[in-house]
Every structure is written in C-alpha cells, then in structure tokens.
Amino acid sequence: MDIKNVNELNIEEFSKNLAEQARNILPNDLTEYQKDYVINKVHNFCLLAGNALNHDKDLYLTKSDISVIVQLIGKWTFHKNIDLIRIKIPEEWWDPVLKQVAFSVFETGKQIEIGKIEHDKALKMIEDVVKFTYNKSLTELAENGIIDEKDIPKIEAISNIEKMAEIKSNKLTGNIKKIIIKTAKHLFNKILMLTTYIFVVFVIFLTVYVFSLFVTNGIPFIIKHITSILLVALVIVAGLKGLSILVKRDINKQLKKLEQVKQQMRDLVDPNKMYCRLGYRGPKKLDR
Numbered sequence: 001m002d003i004k005n006v007n008e009l010n011i012e013e014f015s016k017n018l019a020e021q022a023r024n025i026l027p028n029d030l031t032e033y034q035k036d037y038v039i040n041k042v043h044n045f046c047l048l049a050g051n052a053l054n055h056d057k058d059l060y061l062t063k064s065d066i067s068v069i070v071q072l073i074g075k076w077t078f079h080k081n082i083d084l085i086r087i088k089i090p091e092e093w094w095d096p097v098l099k100q101v102a103f104s105v106f107e108t109g110k111q112i113e114i115g116k117i118e119h120d121k122a123l124k125m126i127e128d129v130v131k132f133t134y135n136k137s138l139t140e141l142a143e144n145g146i147i148d149e150k151d152i153p154k155i156e157a158i159s160n161i162e163k164m165a166e167i168k169s170n171k172l173t174g175n176i177k178k179i180i181i182k183t184a185k186h187l188f189n190k191i192l193m194l195t196t197y198i199f200v201v202f203v204i205f206l207t208v209y210v211f212s213l214f215v216t217n218g219i220p221f222i223i224k225h226i227t228s229i230l231l232v233a234l235v236i237v238a239g240l241k242g243l244s245i246l247v248k249r250d251i252n253k254q255l256k257k258l259e260q261v262k263q264q265m266r267d268l269v270d271p272n273k274m275y276c277r278l279g280y281r282g283p284k285k286l287d288r
Contacts, residue, residue, distance in 0.1 A: 009063045011050030011070070018074045019043035027160070030085060037094070038081045045102045046074045053110075061113055069109035073102050076130050082160040083134075093146060097137040104133040131156075 022042045026035050053059065053066045061069075080101050084094050108129045112122040135156065142149035 009050060009054060009066045009070075011047055011054060014067065014070065015043050015046040015050060015074075018046050018071065022074065022078050025164070027082065030082070034085050037091075038078060038085075041081055041095075041098060042074045042077050045077045045098070046070050049073045049102065049106050052106075059110065059114070061110075065113040069106065069113060072109055072126055073105050076105050076126075077102055079159070079161040080130070080134060083158055086160070087147075087155050087158055089141065089146065093141060097134070097141070100137050101130055101133050104129045 019039050019042050023035070023039050026038065030038070050066060050070045053061060053069060077098055081094060081098055084097060089097070105126060108126055111117075112125060117125070135152070138147065138152050138155060139149070141147045142152060147155065
C-alpha cells in the first residue's frame with residue numbers, strides 16, 4: 001500500500017508556514033526587496049519539492065518523511081540565499097546556485113528517509129552535501145568570471161547559519177552570566193538571612209531560658225533546668241523546620257532554573273532534537 005496516498009501532506013499550507021517562519025528570522029542587513037526574494041524562494045522551493053514527493057508513486061514516504069525533507073530544503077535555501085546576498089553575487093546567479101543546493105538536499109533527503117538513517121548522521125550528511133554543492137557552485141562562478149577563485153575559501157567562511165548560531169550562543173552566554181550574578185546575590189542574601197536567624201535564635205534561647213527559670217521557680221533544680229532546655233529545644237526545632245522548608249523550596253526553584261539553562265544549551269547544540277522533544281519529527285523552524 002502506498003502510505004503516501006493515505007497521509008498526503010498539505011504542501012501549500014506547509015510551505016506558506018515555513019515561509020512565514022523564515023520571515024521572522026530574517027537578518028536586518030537585507031533590503032526589503034532581498035527579504036521578499038528570500039521568502040519567495042523558500043516558499044517556491046518547498047512547494048516544488050513537496051509536490052514532487054507527494055506525487056512520486058515510486059516512493060513510499062510518510063507525511064512526516066516528506067515534511068522533514070521539505071523543511072531541510074527550506075532551511076538551506078534560506079541560509080544560502082542570504083550568504084549569496086552578503087558576498088554580493090549578482091542577482092541573476094542566485095537562482096542557479098540555490099537550485100543546485102536545493103536539488104542536492106532533495107536527493108540526499110530522499111535517501112536518508114528511505115534508508116531510515118540515524119538522526120545525527122543524517123543531518124551531518126545533509127550539511128556535507130550542501131558544503132560540497134555550494135563549493136562546486138562557487139567554482140563555476142569563478143570559471144564564469146563572477147568571482148575570483150582565490151576568494152572562494154574566504155567566501156565560504158561567510159555563513160549565515162554559523163552567524164545565527166553565534167548570536168544565539170552569545171545571547172545564551174549573557175543569560176547564563178545574569179543567572180550566575182543573580183544566584184551569587186541570592187546566596188549572599190541567604191547567608192545574611194541565616195546569620196540573622198542564628199542571632200535571633202540565640203536571643204530567643206536566652207529569653208526563653210531566663211523566662212523558664214522564673215516560671216519554674218520552686219521546682220527542683222534538675223527538673224527546672226530540664227524543662228527550660230526542652231522549651232528552648234522546642235523553639236529551635238520549630239524554627240529550623242520552618243527554615244528548612246524555605247531553603248528546600250528555594251533550592252528546588254534554583255535547580256529548576258538551572259535545568260532550563262541546561263536544556264537551552266542542549267537545544268542550541270541540536271535544535272532538531274528539541275523539535276523531537278516537543279513532539280515533532282523534523283525541525284519546526286528554519287533556524288539552526
């Protein structure tokens with residue numbers, strides 16, 4: 001049975017959704033015309049690839065398989081289009097280069113989904129084939145006199161996907177620093193509070209002890225002192241219990257914040273696993 005016919009993906013809606021997500025992460029150094037070009041290219045390439053996959057009767061891909069391939073095409077079309085703009089390649093050469101990149105992702109993506117290749121290995125395969133195809137396209141541009149061949153390594157170093165990852169990393173690092181500073185201040189306040197608490201307990205100890213001596217006046221010496229000590233111990237235990245509840249609640253709160261930061265670090269390293277964790281098979285955004 002052709003699974004694809006049962007779970008056919010709504011490519012038009014899906015492509016529009018990806019294009020809108022792409023619009024939200026466009027860099028500010030692009031003109032409005034360039035931004036529209038990138039968005040239209042993402043939409044068109046995703047639409048073409050999705051329709052081709054949906055109607056290929058020789059493939060047995062699920063809706064999820066198709067969505068992964070289409071998203072990868074959208075992702076790399078987005079980033080490489082921005083790279084071409086930033087290295088000032090003439091506009092008439094954008095489309096030919098992007099078509100080569102998209103086609104390489106399309107063919108490799110099909111093999112990955114058909115072969116059910118492991119997630120991390122599959123992403124590495126896609127990245128490698130994009131680098132190879134992009135380098136080949138740049139070489140062709142050099143042969144046509146559009147760029148200087150000796151500039152290819154420098155051009156390849158201009159990568160929007162790496163720049164976005166760096167921005168995210170810096171932002172996350174800044175957030176971690178803020179959390180560390182906030183935690184240090186919080187710890188200082190807790191130490192101050194504990195010091196104050198110890199002082200207050202000491203004062204209460206003396207007060208209760210002296211008071212108990214007057215209250216137990218006339219009672220045998222041993223019983224009087226035992227009673228006084230028990231009263232003081234009761235006050236201290238009640239105070240420590242209250243403090244332990246407050247400290248435990250605070251520790252749990254700090255651990256929760258730390259776990260959120262750790263999860264952000266894991267999501268930064270591999271956002272595709274984040275989408276899987278959230279219930280999606282493939283990346284849900286064009287962001288790396």
